[in-house]
Amino acid sequence: MNHFTAQFIKDGRLILRELVVWAFATALSTILITPWVGSWAGNQLSNIDSVQRFLGTAATFIILGVIVTNWLIAHRLIAADNPVNPKAFWLSRPVGPHVLAASKFAWILSLAWVVPLFSSLPILLLSGTTKGALQCYLGMGVLFTALGAIPLAGFSLVRKARFLFYAIIGIFVIQLAGQIYFRIGSGPNLPSYSPVNVEQARKVVGLSLTVVGVFALIYIQYRKRNFWIGILSILSISGMVWTMTNKWSLALYSDSIDFPVPTEKFAIDSGRLRASSGTSNKVPYFQIESTMPIIEIEPGLVAKAHGVESELIGTLGRTARSFKVGQSLSNEIADTFELTRVSLRGTEAQPHGASITLARENTADWDQQIGQIQRIEGTIHYRLYRIHEPLRSRNNLVRHKDDWVWSKMEAIQPSGLNVKTFSITTEDRTEKDGLLFDDRLLVNPDQNEWLDKSGRNSRSSSLSFLRNMRTESNDFQPETRSMNVDGNRKSVLAPEKVWFEQAELWLPVVENLGSYRQDFSIDLSENQNGRWLIFPTVQSDRDDGSITSFNISLIDIVGGKTTTLGGGIDKAYGQWNTLWLDGNSLLMGTSKGVFKVTINPADSTIRRIKPSIEEVKMMLQAMAQFENSGFIPREFLRSRM
Amino acid sequence: MTINYAIETIGLSRRFGSTLAVDNLDLKVQSGSLCALMGPNGAGKTTLIKILLRMLPPTSGTASVLGKLSAKIEQSDFQRIGYVSENQQLPEGITAAQLFAYCRRIYRGWDQHFCKKLCAELDLPLNRPLGKCSRGQSMKALLISSIAFSPELLIMDEPFSGLDPLTREEFASGLISVAGEGDWSMLISSHDVDDVERIVDHAAIINTGQSVANLDLEKMRADWRTVEVVLPDSPKQQDLSHLPEKWIGAIISGRRLKFTDTAFDPGFCQRELTQRLGAVVEFSSHPLSLRDAYVELAKSWKQSDANRAIVT
Numbered sequence: 005m006n007h008f009t010a011q012f013i014k015d016g017r018l019i020l021r022e023l024v025v026w027a028f029a030t031a032l033s034t035i036l037i038t039p040w041v042g043s044w045a046g047n048q049l050s051n052i053d054s055v056q057r058f059l060g061t062a063a064t065f066i067i068l069g070v071i072v073t074n075w076l077i078a079h080r081l082i083a084a085d086n087p088v089n090p091k092a093f094w095l096s097r098p099v100g101p102h103v104l105a106a107s108k109f110a111w112i113l114s115l116a117w118v119v120p121l122f123s124s125l126p127i128l129l130l131s132g133t134t135k136g137a138l139q140c141y142l143g144m145g146v147l148f149t150a151l152g153a154i155p156l157a158g159f160s161l162v163r164k165a166r167f168l169f170y171a172i173i174g175i176f177v178i179q180l181a182g183q184i185y186f187r188i189g190s191g192p193n194l195p196s197y198s199p200v201n202v203e204q205a206r207k208v209v210g211l212s213l214t215v216v217g218v219f220a221l222i223y224i225q226y227r228k229r230n231f232w233i234g235i236l237s238i239l240s241i242s243g244m245v246w247t248m249t250n251k252w253s254l255a256l257y258s259d260s261i262d263f264p265v266p267t268e269k270f271a272i273d274s275g276r277l278r279a280s281s282g283t284s285n286k287v288p289y290f291q292i293e294s295t296m297p298i299i300e301i302e303p304g305l306v307a308k309a310h311g312v313e314s315e316l317i318g319t320l321g322r323t324a325r326s327f328k329v330g331q332s333l334s335n336e337i338a339d340t341f342e343l344t345r346v347s348l349r350g351t352e353a354q355p356h357g358a359s360i361t362l363a364r365e366n367t368a369d370w371d372q373q374i375g376q377i378q379r380i381e382g383t384i385h386y387r388l389y390r391i392h393e394p395l396r397s398r399n400n401l402v403r404h405k406d407d408w409v410w411s412k413m414e415a416i417q418p419s420g421l422n423v424k425t426f427s428i429t430t431e432d433r434t435e436k437d438g439l440l441f442d443d444r445l446l447v448n449p450d451q452n453e454w455l456d457k458s459g460r461n462s463r464s465s466s467l468s469f470l471r472n473m474r475t476e477s478n479d480f481q482p483e484t485r486s487m488n489v490d491g492n493r494k495s496v497l498a499p500e501k502v503w504f505e506q507a508e509l510w511l512p513v514v515e516n517l518g519s520y521r522q523d524f525s526i527d528l529s530e531n532q533n534g535r536w537l538i539f540p541t542v543q544s545d546r547d548d549g550s551i552t553s554f555n556i557s558l559i560d561i562v563g564g565k566t567t568t569l570g571g572g573i574d575k576a577y578g579q580w581n582t583l584w585l586d587g588n589s590l591l592m593g594t595s596k597g598v599f600k601v602t603i604n605p606a607d608s609t610i611r612r613i614k615p616s617i618e619e620v621k622m623m624l625q626a627m628a629q630f631e632n633s634g635f636i637p638r639e640f641l642r643s644r645m
Numbered sequence: 646m647t648i649n650y651a652i653e654t655i656g657l658s659r660r661f662g663s664t665l666a667v668d669n670l671d672l673k674v675q676s677g678s679l680c681a682l683m684g685p686n687g688a689g690k691t692t693l694i695k696i697l698l699r700m701l702p703p704t705s706g707t708a709s710v711l712g713k714l715s716a717k718i719e720q721s722d723f724q725r726i727g728y729v730s731e732n733q734q735l736p737e738g739i740t741a742a743q744l745f746a747y748c749r750r751i752y753r754g755w756d757q758h759f760c761k762k763l764c765a766e767l768d769l770p771l772n773r774p775l776g777k778c779s780r781g782q783s784m785k786a787l788l789i790s791s792i793a794f795s796p797e798l799l800i801m802d803e804p805f806s807g808l809d810p811l812t813r814e815e816f817a818s819g820l821i822s823v824a825g826e827g828d829w830s831m832l833i834s835s836h837d838v839d840d841v842e843r844i845v846d847h848a849a850i851i852n853t854g855q856s857v858a859n860l861d862l863e864k865m866r867a868d869w870r871t872v873e874v875v876l877p878d879s880p881k882q883q884d885l886s887h888l889p890e891k892w893i894g895a896i897i898s899g900r901r902l903k904f905t906d907t908a909f910d911p912g913f914c915q916r917e918l919t920q921r922l923g924a925v926v927e928f929s930s931h932p933l934s935l936r937d938a939y940v941e942l943a944k945s946w947k948q949s950d951a952n953r954a955i956v957t
Contacts, residue, residue: 010750018738084737090700093736096728096791099751100720 007099011107018084019111022077026115029069034123036066074116081108272296272360272384272524278582279537279559281367291364292537296384296522314363314382318373360384362524374559374566380526556592556601560608567609569601581627591615591623598623649676650709651798651830652697657706658854659692666692668854669706674832674847676797679824681841681848682834683939689854690834694802697832698728711798724753727791729784730802735775741786742771745793752794760793767819781812788816792823798830805837813840820844842935850942858942862935869938870909874918875927876900887921894941900926905933905941 016023085094085104094104278293362380365373537559543552555570583591589602600615615623652674659667667689674680682690695701696708699718708715711725718726736744741764749755764771767785770778775786784804792799804820805813817840824831824844835841841848842862850858872892880902885895888904895904902922906914909930918925933941 007751010747013750014736014739014743014747017743018736020738089734090695091730091732091734093734095700096698096723096726096733097748097751098721098723 007103008106011099011103012110015081015084015107015111019077019080022073022080023115026070026073026077029066029073030115030120030123032066033070034120034127070120074112077115078108078112081111272362272522272526277362277526277537279557281541288367289364290367290370292362292380294360294362296360296386311385312360312362312382313385314380316363316365316373316377317379317381318376362526378528380524380528382524384522384524386522556599556610556612558603558608558610565608569610569612571612581623583623583626585619591619593623593627649712650674651676651678652680652708652710652832654693654697654708655706657693657696657708658704659689659696659701660704666854667696667703670851670854670856672849672851672856673859674830674849676830677828678847679831679845680833681838681845681935682832682851683836683838683841683848684851684857685943687853688851690851691802692854693851694730694800694832694834697800698726724794725797727794727796727799728801729787729791729799729804731784731804731806732802733787735778735783735787737776738774740772740774741769741778741782741789744775744786744790745771748790748793754794754796756793756795759795760789763789763793763819763823766822767815779812781808781816784808784812784816785819788819796829798832801831801833801835803835804833805835805840813837817843838936838939839934848935848939850939852943860935860938865935865938866932868908869933870906870930871903871933871937871941872906872909872914872928872930873901873903874925874929876902876922877924877926880922884922889917893945905938906930 085108086092089095272294279290280293281288281290283289362382541555541557543554553571555568557566557568559566581593583593585591585600588605589600592599592601598615598620600613600619602611602613603609604611650673652672654670654672657667657670657672658665670689670693672693682693684690692701693708696703697710697715699715702716710718711722713722736747739747745757745760745764749757749760763769767789769782769785769789773782775783778786788801788804805816808816821844831845833841833845846862848858848860848862848865849856850860877900879900880897882897885897888895891907892904893907895902911930914930915925915928918928
């Protein structure tokens with residue numbers, strides 16, 4: 005038996021009691037949390053809210069329990085054979101430092117990573133977790149190991165000291181007190197608080213450990229007066245703080261799915277750049293958008309961008325602000341909803357594309373760059389979803405006294421699929437003036453963020469309905485009702501609504517296929533369409549929000565000239581739609597009018613002209629067909645020309 | 646003939662800031678010798694041992710252990726070196742039996758039979774967690790773990806410290822029983838001179854980091870005597886300054902003079918006394934224990950002219 009085995013056995017005996025606690029915490033975590041972990045969206049711990057809803061506060065304690073147990077074990081293992089303790093037993097024994105280190109790390113890695121991973125694998129595989137999500141799980145495991153065990157082991161390397169143990173307990177108590185405070189303090193009328201707020205937690209822990217680490221360093225330097233230990237301590241603390249506070253981006257994988265999806269189909273449309281402006285934190289910005297068209301792919305596939313990294317490259321050498329991967333684009337949830345909705349319109353209809361902000365600059369910075377920018381380069385990160393057939397369609401709601409009841413809703417998962425999110429759709433068919441209207445109500449219980457937009461408290465049991473009925477202004481009209489999704493009785497506040505009686509239940513399953521990335525490079529100087537940015541702005545003086553006047557600005561990015569064309573319009577609603585006819589002319593339309601705009605490349609001026617009847621018809625058809633999506637695919641134009 | 650030294654230091658010094666803990670120390674412990682390292686508190690004994698075991702680097706000079714420079718001692722060399730210290734921490738969370746099982750795996754020369762024999766002799770509870778053992782039991786476990794692999798050199802730093810008399814006796818008896826077994830060397834640092842004297846055959850005495858005496862106990866017992874004489878008149882203090890160098894710790898009490906002769910020869914002693922102090926009325930001599938010798942030496946350090954090396 006070699007020295008490593010001897011040391012490994014001895015270390016195992018040392019942590020025997022802790023192993024019992026560890027086994028309990030890990031088993032709880034594996035059994036209760038792992039099935040939820042499998043639904044990671046790909047680049048972040050996005051589904052922690054799902055765990056929270058299922059386990060409540062218990063999830064917090066289980067996760068903290070695992071982390072703290074790993075901390076304690078790491079500390080105990082290292083401190084028992086402390087490298088700098090002159091009284092250590094090992095110093096006068098024939099066991100090499102490499103044997104000691106190997107044994108300690110073997111235990112720490114086994115307990116903090118390998119064993120939990122492999123015990124979770126069967127559950128993950130049984131629940132249909134994709135290969136990519138497994139890789140992500142591996143990555144997160146490494147991250148959490150780094151967060152927990154390794155920095156503490158580093159601290160323990162410095163000196164065996166009881167105070168460290170109490171410091172760890174102290175951090176745990178502070179965390180616990182914070183959790184309890186927020187749990188009690190956030191009543192039903194207060195904004196909801198997620199107990200495991202990864203973003204906040206790592207700052208708190210990072211800060212706490214920094215303070216402890218600095219005090220430890222001072223203490224050590226008083227006692228040891230050792231330069232290298234001081235340096236190592238500083239590095240250890242710095243590394244830990246960096247680890248704890250860094251915004252990790254784990255876009256680890258690109259799944260190979262069971263059907264070919266050529267990436268060209270997800271390339272952004274470089275010829276259809278748009279510009280828009282807005283204000284963020286009271287600072288005006290200007291941004292360039294485009295559309296990632298998705299054409300000729302399998303029905304039910306949906307792509308959604310969740311991050312763009314881009315640069316505006318020009319003679320000034322400026323770099324535009326881009327969106328980090330994992331940092332939600334502002335309309336991410338709405339996009340998801342829209343894309344899902346479109347796909348539900350029927351198996352033949354395809355999502356047409358996702359609007360993507362390629363680059364954003366403060367207006368002042370942007371103005372300096374006009375006439376300087378020559379190229380936009382970057383990478384789009386997007387996720388691919390597949391919308392499956394409704395699990396159980398046409399399951400009508402039944403009225404029971406004042407309640408509406410789904411007698412029993414069985415969420416039968418397609419074989420082998422891990423249902424990531426699902427939406428419940430009720431369909432209402434009404435006849436008006438001899439025409440059949442389909443109205444849909446959608447509810448997505450897994451997307452709290454979106455639901456919160458309608459003012460719902462995510463911790464209440466009610467669900468929000470977003471009725472797919474558009475008023476004359478084409479705006480969504482959210483209606484809130486109370487409903488229990490899991491097959492029990494639902495209380496509906498407005499039972500007199502006819503559409504609800506006629507509603508049908510749809511249960512589409514949205515399967516997360518994986519994360520992908522797509523590089524893009526748009527040369528503005530050579531791309532005639534890309535060179536011009538049409539920038540419509542509207543004004544509304546009326547209470548109903550209708551548009552009363554508009555301005556269409558043309559920005560010549562390369563030439564550096566901006567011209568504006570303005571005019572009045574009577575009560576238009578919704579967004580502007582743009583249809584490029586060629587490199588120098590386009591149709592722009594609202595619900596109340598269609599204009600044709602032509603560009604004179606020689607002097608970068610624009611001119612509004614009257615479109616032909618055919619062009620107006622074409623534009624109206626496009627707008628009707630693509631429902632104010634803001635993007636009309638080229639195929640439409642090709643089919644008409 | 647080449648003499649093999651288990652321990653040898655040449656001009657060894659170690660400084661802590663302004664404090665010189667070990668000062669140009671020359672020390673030799675022959676292979677097979679059982680040597681006591683003695684000296685007052687702060688004499689530099691523990692520092693010396695830490696240097697020998699490469700736990701501390703020397704400021705200057707060299708120290709060799711089993712023929713190897715201490716600075717180059719590797720972890721594998723502890724297959725030949727045992728170390729017992731009052732300050733050493735035993736592994737936590739395991740019992741003595743588990744400790745010995747661990748030692749059995751890491752020491753090539755581990756003698757399980759010898760280990761069991763020692764456990765029985767020292768009455769060590771094998772299944773009690775080491776963290777719950779008394780100090781005496783911990784020291785016994787430490788001793789067994791340090792000698793059951795038959796090291797060539799055993800270094801002990803205050804092994805008797807804090808032990809009750811009974812445990813100390815058991816511990817010392819255990820050491821005595823193993824000291825005679827095998828061909829090994831031992832360096833034992835302790836203030837418990839009586840216990841140490843039963844074990845060792847040599848004693849190295851240091852003070853303020855310097856070597857004061859290196860005694861062969863057998864020779865010391867033969868040569869060292871406490872001499873007590875009664876003179877016709879009270880001698881004067883200045884008369885003592887002319888005494889031979891090997892007479893140390895001279896004390897005058899009326900007409901009585903008491904001193905330690907480190908190279909006792911009755912004839913020479915009486916002749917010298919008569920020559921220097923006149924007629925001797927009474928003359929008596931007694932052999933010294935190591936304790937007596939150490940005390941006499943310690944007294945002599947305090948005399949301004951007595952801080953000198955004595956080698957027998």
